[in-house]
Amino acid sequence: MHYEATTTIDATPDEVWTVLVDAPGWASWESSVINVDGELVEGNKIALTSEANPKRAFKLKVSDVEPGSHFELSQGMPFGLFNGRRTYDLVPEGGATRFTMREEYSGPMAGLITKSIPDLQPSFEKFTAGLKAEVESS
Secondary structure, three states: OEEEEEEEEOOOHHHHHHHHOOHHHHHHHOOOEEEEEOOOOOOOEEEEEEOOOOOOEEEEEEEEEEOOOEEEEEEEOHHHOOEEEEEEEEEEEOOEEEEEEEEEEEOOOHHHHHOOOOOOHHHHHHHHHHHHHHHHHO
16 A cells, blocks of 8 residues: 655755755644654654644654655564655756655555555645645745
8 A cells, every 4th residue: 555646846856855854844834734843864753743643643763865855754563564654755857846755555564554544645635735835935
């Protein structure tokens, strides 16, 4: 199972990156994000609270950061029983940027656990639209 949303933003990847990596600022332009504690620096852990489950902060590891183009948030269970991986990618397209956010689940328990995960596609669409609006209005 996976979720994915893509949009084209009328700005350079560096302009998009500046807004995207300000994770605590997400809640100001993305209504499905309630709060983010922590900085998007490789190796850090952040706590993300969203409208999908407002009573629980998801503890996520920031990994695989390529400044200006890519970062990944991940979480999982011991022994690889279940892993979630969310990637954020910026690709230049002319004078614009193609932004893609994707989440994938893996591990032996993925089939069982994903049955309890609500449909995240609407929140992915809201995030990409919110990022586009925020960057283009700056």
